[in-house]
Amino acid sequence: MLKVENVTKYYGDIKAVDNLSFEVRPGEIFGLLGVNGAGKTTTFRMITNLLDPTSGKITLNGKKIDYNMTDKIGFLTEERSLLTKLTVKEQCYFFGALKGMSDNEIEKSMNSLLNEFEVAEYKERKIKELSKGNQQKIQFVTAILNHPKLLILDEPFSGLDPINVELFKKVIIRLANEGSMIIFSSHRMEHVELFCEKLVILVHGKSVLEGYLKDIKENYQKKNILIKGDLTKKDLENIDGVIKVEKLKDEFNVQIKDKSYIDIVFNNIKKFKIIKFVVEEPTLNEIFVEKVGESYEK
């Protein structure tokens, strides 16, 4: 289990991470969310032993993370971190060896993953000759080459088309099913929502929301109602408990204070000809926007 306990990190006078705590168990996929500069990368760097926390403790299976343990960790950085002059094969051998793997282990793992990511044909090509998407695939392959117990993915989907996002998701879920602990950050809330079980939202290095996604959504008071009928936006805005009405294509998205107002809204609009009335959980993006005060999607 990865345990981050009361971790604080200062850069000079600036507090990058403020008393952060969370746990990731084997098989869990954990989301670390926050706007740029929220402290996500600093947290990842502390977990991977690149930075020492100013205070607090980070342990993996009860032991402090040091260079005796890094062989069990896989790390995909936000920016490309490939040695572009090397070929794909050389790159895999280089990073694999740094993770303590033997040549046989590297060869076997590399071939299997390159096939899975459909990039086996580029094995002898130099990294700099590959497209951005394929470079991202290679970076991902090198991060999971050692079948890590702990996998850290900083913006893993950047530069990927939807088909490759699905491919990545499939592999991430497979690794989680095999018992890996996975922490990742993403700007795309729909990705986080799809397979992230637990999350922390950071604002200025401090956790403003944390827990299981299911619980977060359940405990989030505001709900959305999708309404389609012969009524106007004004008819909805005047109802008690309605916070916001948004006109979508041919329906309205009505945000209410909490679920106790569902009946009130329903009773107020039943005089109209209503063909759709669906109560929905809020999206993670809405929760995030409210908690952080700004949207990733801008």
Add this chain to the structure above:
Amino acid sequence: MKAMRNKLGFLISVSLKRKIKSKWFIIANILVGLLIIGLLNIDTIINYFGGDFNEKRVIYVVDNANAYESFKDFLSKSAILSFENENDTYDIILTQKSIEELKKDYDSESDKKEFWIVAFNKSEKNVIDAKVISKSFIDTLDYQLLVGAINNTKTMLAIRDYNLSEDDINRLFGTIEVEREIIDENQKSEDEMMASMFTTVFPVVVLPFFILSIMLVQNIGSEVNDEKTTRGMEIIISSVSPRKHFFAKVIAGNLFILIQGILLLVFGGIGLFIRSETSTLVAKGSFDLTEITSKLITPSIISELTSIIPALLILMILTFIGYSLVAGILASMTTNAEDFQHVQTPIMMISLVGYYLSMMAGIFKGATFLKILSYFPFISAILSPSLLVMGDATIIDFIISALIMALTNYLLIKYGLRIYKVGILNYSSKDLWKKMIKALKEK
């Protein structure tokens, strides 16, 4: 993982392979090899392609003073002394033609090689008068030899007029045997020391050291910089400690220049071997390779080098390590290749200063300033050998320099590692020095 790897060894081998297996390393060494072999045999190459210099200079002598034989004799002897090739330099022909007729030949034989005219006439005042005519300018050395031979001819003719015997002439012209005694036999003449310095220390020690130290700095710097700018460093340092990474770069860099140094020696050896097999003689000038190569294999020079080689090697290795430590530390602080180009300039300047000071050692014998500088880290390895050959330094001075360099390296490792650890993961030049000073203070 079942099989544990030695990550330091792996990083060293990867770094070394990356340098040596590069096609540019191979191309550069082929070119360097050809250049060194070519330079060591440059006179042979020049002679092979030929030119005016190796054609006989034709001299027509218009002799109205019975001077031809003496002039020919003197000029031939001078040529042998100056060019070391017997009777191959001048074709001295006695002609019955007049000066005017010969001058006409300049026009009629314009497509042929040039010839010179030396005309002798009797003179009441000077025994003989001489006139030298040429179509174009005569080389200084040739002209000096001509004038010398003319003057000697005049003296010879004058002596003949006094009916001196052969013995008298020999006594007049014979060389005086000077008996020379130097009380301190260990002291060599300044000329000998200068010769040793320019023929052995410079080409064998100073120049290769200078070239290799620059290569070392550039190699380590560019490799660290490459890993930093591609952000590959993040993955590397998340797997191996900065300390291990730093030492891997330093060791690989030094092994690389060791290989490069050996290659330079091999190229030099091949060049000298070819020279010994194909050597041809050329005019003596300010730069005489034959003399340099022969000096290199003089027993006294070899024994001198042998006595200082262990100390010199230790000092050089320590200095190379020092250069690689500085290069690694500075490269870790830079955020792009351009920045490293800037920071490596002072390192190169230090090396260049050492190079020039080393040359100065031959001019300013016994200079206290140079002696003090010879203890300075980074400069010592390049300056001390010159001072030693000039007799201004001893093995003890070498040992002191080596100890100072070793202490410098220790401090560079102790404090430089702190900078390296922070520097390699720093991608912003903002507050760079503040960050580095802070890193220095941290334990």
